[in-house]
Amino acid sequence: MKKRIILYPILAVFVVLALTACGSVGSAKTITDTNQTALSVNNSSESAAPTPIPDLSSSDPVLASFQGTLENIYTTVSPSVVNIQVVQKVDSSTSSLQQFPGFPFFNLPQDQQPPQQYQSALGSGFIWDQNGNIVTNNHVVANADKIQVTFSDGTILPATLVGADPDSDLAVINVDAPKSLLQPVTMGDSREIKVGQMAIAIGNPFGLEGTMTTGIVSALGRSLPADENAVQSYTIPDVIQTDASINPGNSGGVLVDTEGRVLGVTSAIESPVGASAGIGFAIPSAIVNNVVPALITDGKYVHPWVGISGMTLFPDISKAMNLDANQHGALIGEVMANSPAEKAGLKGSTDQTTIDGQTVNIGGDVITAIDNQTVSKMDDLITYLFSHTKVGQTVTLTILRDGKQKQLDLTLAARPSAEERASTDTQTANRGIHLGIQGMTVDKSITDKMNLPNDQQGVLVIGVESGSLAEKAGIQSGSETATLNGQNVKIGGDIITEVNQQPVATIEELKAALAQQLTNQEFELTILRGGKTIQIVILSGG
Numbered sequence: 001m002k003k004r005i006i007l008y009p010i011l012a013v014f015v016v017l018a019l020t021a022c023g024s025v026g027s028a029k030t031i032t033d034t035n036q037t038a039l040s041v042n043n044s045s046e047s048a049a050p051t052p053i054p055d056l057s058s059s060d061p062v063l064a065s066f067q068g069t070l071e072n073i074y075t076t077v078s079p080s081v082v083n084i085q086v087v088q089k090v091d092s093s094t095s096s097l098q099q100f101p102g103f104p105f106f107n108l109p110q111d112q113q114p115p116q117q118y119q120s121a122l123g124s125g126f127i128w129d130q131n132g133n134i135v136t137n138n139h140v141v142a143n144a145d146k147i148q149v150t151f152s153d154g155t156i157l158p159a160t161l162v163g164a165d166p167d168s169d170l171a172v173i174n175v176d177a178p179k180s181l182l183q184p185v186t187m188g189d190s191r192e193i194k195v196g197q198m199a200i201a202i203g204n205p206f207g208l209e210g211t212m213t214t215g216i217v218s219a220l221g222r223s224l225p226a227d228e229n230a231v232q233s234y235t236i237p238d239v240i241q242t243d244a245s246i247n248p249g250n251s252g253g254v255l256v257d258t259e260g261r262v263l264g265v266t267s268a269i270e271s272p273v274g275a276s277a278g279i280g281f282a283i284p285s286a287i288v289n290n291v292v293p294a295l296i297t298d299g300k301y302v303h304p305w306v307g308i309s310g311m312t313l314f315p316d317i318s319k320a321m322n323l324d325a326n327q328h329g330a331l332i333g334e335v336m337a338n339s340p341a342e343k344a345g346l347k348g349s350t351d352q353t354t355i356d357g358q359t360v361n362i363g364g365d366v367i368t369a370i371d372n373q374t375v376s377k378m379d380d381l382i383t384y385l386f387s388h389t390k391v392g393q394t395v396t397l398t399i400l401r402d403g404k405q406k407q408l409d410l411t412l413a414a415r416p417s418a419e420e421r422a423s424t425d426t427q428t429a430n431r432g433i434h435l436g437i438q439g440m441t442v443d444k445s446i447t448d449k450m451n452l453p454n455d456q457q458g459v460l461v462i463g464v465e466s467g468s469l470a471e472k473a474g475i476q477s478g479s480e481t482a483t484l485n486g487q488n489v490k491i492g493g494d495i496i497t498e499v500n501q502q503p504v505a506t507i508e509e510l511k512a513a514l515a516q517q518l519t520n521q522e523f524e525l526t527i528l529r530g531g532k533t534i535q536i537v538i539l540s541g542g
Contacts, residue, residue, distance in 0.1 A: 069258055073200055074212050076260045079152045080127045080185045081253055083204045084136055084159075084173070086144035090117040124203035124253035125149065126262070128172065130182045133296055135288065136252030137267050138164045138171040149175050152210055163295030167226045167234045167303055167415065168287055169267055172295040185254060188261030190240060190284035193217055201244040201266050201280070203253025215244030215278075217263075223379050224268055224281055234303075234415070237383040238284050240264045246280030255282040264288070287386065304389045305415035307339020308332050308346065312377040313366055320353045320362050323403060328376040332364035344410035347401065359502055368405075369398035385412070432515040433523075435538075436468020437461050437475060441506045442495060445484050449491050457505040458497040458528060462489045473538045476529065497533070498526035 123140030127133075134149060141147055147159040157175045164171035194217065201213045219241040226234045242255060246266050255264045264282030271277040294301040310333040315325040335341045335348040349364035367375050371388075375381050389395060394411045439459040440446065447456050461477045464470045478492030496504060499513040500523055517523050525536045 070200070070212075070214065073256065073258070073260045074202070077185065077200075077202055077254065077256055078210050078212070079183045081152070081202045081204075081210065082125045082127065082134060083150040083207070083209045084123045084125045084134075084140055084252060085148045085150070086121050086123075086141055087146040088119045088121075088143050089145050090119050122204065122207045122249050123251045124249065124266070125173065126252075126254050126265075127182050127184050128292060128296075129184050130179050132175045132177050132182060133162060133292075134159065134173050134175065135265065135292055136171055136173065137265065137283075138166050138169045139267075140252045141171050141173060142166070147173055149173070150209065151177075151181050153181070155181060163299035163301075165291050165295060165301040168236055168291050168301065169224075169226055169283060170265065170288065170291050170295065170301075172292060185256075186259075186261045187285050187289055188257055188259070188263050190238070190263050190286045193220070193240070193257070193263055195220060198258050199240075199242045199244050199263065200256050200258075201242070201246055201250060201253060201282075202256065203246075203250035203266055205245075205247035205249045207249055213245035215242050217241070218243050218279070221379065221383075222281060223382070224283075235379070235382050236283060236287070237379055237386055238286065239267075240282040240284055242280050242282060243278040244280060245276040245278075247276050248274070250280075262288070290386075300417070302391055303415035304385050304391050304393065304412040305340065306381075306385065306410065306412065307336035307341040308348070309334045309336075310364070310378060312379075316355045317353075317360060317362055320355070320360075321366075321403075323366070323400070327366070327400070328374075329366040329368040329400065330375050330378040330381050331362070331366050333361045340410050340413045344397070344408050346397075346399070346408065346410075357503070358505070366400040367397055368400060371395050372398075433469065433517050433519060435475075435514055436465035436470040437477075438463035438465075439496070439507050439510065440484065440489065441508075446491065449482050449484070452495075456495070456528075457503070458495040459504060459507050459510045460491065460495050461493040462491070469538055473525075473536050475525075475527070475536065495528040496525055497528055498524075500524050501526070 121140065121144075123136060125134045125136035125140070128135050141161060142164065144161070147161065148156055149159045150156050155177075157177055159173040159175045162172040162174045197217050199215050199217050201215070203211060205211050217240060220238070222239040222241050224236045224239050226236055240255065240263060244255065246269050250266045251268075253266045254262045255266050256262055262285055264284045265288055266280060266282045268281040269276060270279040270281070291301045310331050313323075313327060313329045313331045317331060318325050318327045331349070332341075332346055333349050335346050347365045349361035351361070351363035352359050353362050354360070367381060369375055370381060370384050373380075373384055375384075389412055391412055391414045394409055397408050397410055399406060399408060439461055442452075442456055442458045442460050444454060446452070446460055447454055450460075461470070461475055464475055464477050475496075476494050478490040480490065480492045481488055482491045483489075484491070496510060498504060499510065499517075502513060504510045504513055520539070522537055522539050525538065527534050527536055
């Protein structure tokens with residue numbers, strides 16, 4: 001998720017949040033040469049009267065009907081969509097390095113840091129019922145100290161958090177409002193939609209309340225990471241893709257059909273510029289209808305849990321495992337300790353191979369079916385678990401082990417909460433280190449700026465924490481400021497390419513590699529510095 005940061009002299013930081021691939025904002029409109037020529041022709045004669053623009057809707061009943069439909073949708077749905085503003089206090093003693101890339105107080109000594117900072121964010125939401133419950137994205141309200149809701153008539157009311165589910169990126173907040181303000185949406189069934197049907201988004205892009213955009217359902221069955229910044233992140237299945245314009249601030253708004261029924265919650269975009277590039281994503285209503293009632297009743301949603309991580313099998317991996325190149329399934333990479341998978345006897349990958357220059361784990365069980373439903377890819381397994389199972393249910397997995405098919409029964413448990421996962425991390429604190437850097441995955445924008453080969457991979461160090469392992473080891477950030485993906489960052493620093501001689505191509509791979517390092521043991525980083533490759537040995541205990 002990228003943030004647009006605006007600084008004010010009162011030391012408040014206002015951030016417009018969007019779950020995006022990049023962070024800069026969009027392009028300006030231009031007038032085509034054809035239109036300019038037409039204008040010059042119309043103005044060439046002083047006596048010529050201006051040509052009136054015809055009202056096509058009056059002569060085209062289909063167009064008139066379509067326009068009327070859109071107007072009715074807006075009239076019906078817009079009062080149900082709200083603007084959400086959150087404020088979070090940020091203690092200056094916390095690591096501003098990780099929270100505010102490029103924040104100006106980032107390099108000041110501790111005793112010169114401002115005593116209090118504020119982070120503000122804008123998003124959208126929609127009215128769920130007349131009890132004052134409002135649905136939005138978890139990433140809009142996470143860690144908020146103050147939440148305010150602005151209704152379509154301009155009324156502003158404080159809100160409180162009812163419940164949140166980070167693993168589906170959904171949350172419910174509540175306002176004490178008169179029922180005249182509370183016009184609940186009508187929920188649709190995302191399982192019935194088809195690619196090509198119309199989709200209409202309503203939300204508050206860039207804080208512009210009540211904005212409606214139109215498009216179609218571009219694709220179905222996409223998946224999104226619930227938290228792209230987490231080392232261990234779960235996947236949201238069956239996500240809807242649309243070309244209806246979605247921008248920062250739309251998060252938590254609605255994607256509706258031509259009947260005004262909610263198909264999904266607009267949550268993310270894929271864009272090289274941080275604004276709409278025609279690829280937007282919405283969490284499907286089938287998930288919303290499952291999760292939201294539980295959040296209202298219990299404050300949380302309990303997901304069924306198997307306890308594995310893995311990947312979709314593809315031909316090169318199949319060949320490396322002496323399987324048919326056309327074999328499909330979900331390859332298990334790791335089995336979590338004390339999980340249902342471990343208790344059922346599932347096996348994770350124990351070997352490695354190199355494919356296209358990348359190290360890949362192989363040799364684990366391959367799940368090919370669950371309850372006799374074919375699993376062609378990892379998303380099939382995730383979707384089935386979400387849509388057809390519950391905690392305590394026993395499922396039958398069909399697996400390939402060493403090329404032979406077998407079946408195992410597995411009883412699903414409750415997925416550990418974020419707090420429980422953090423507690424588990426504490427209990428296993430002998431593994432995993434904090435290097436103390438801020439980094440960016442090397443991409444073309446970085447290679448261009450630093451005159452590196454286009455195929456260079458790794459993690460560019462753009463900040464080093466004071467007193468950290470990285471600082472003690474002499475890891476360097478750059479001194480030249482450049483704008484990359486909408487952020488002002490320091491370039492020219494070290495690029496981490498390997499951990500213990502294992503390649504790391506992305507920030508996620510670096511996090512995963514560091515998470516596996518034992519404390520109080522040496523490990524080696526391979527660094528690209530000034531065009532030369534060097535090795536740095538670090539003792540993680542200090």
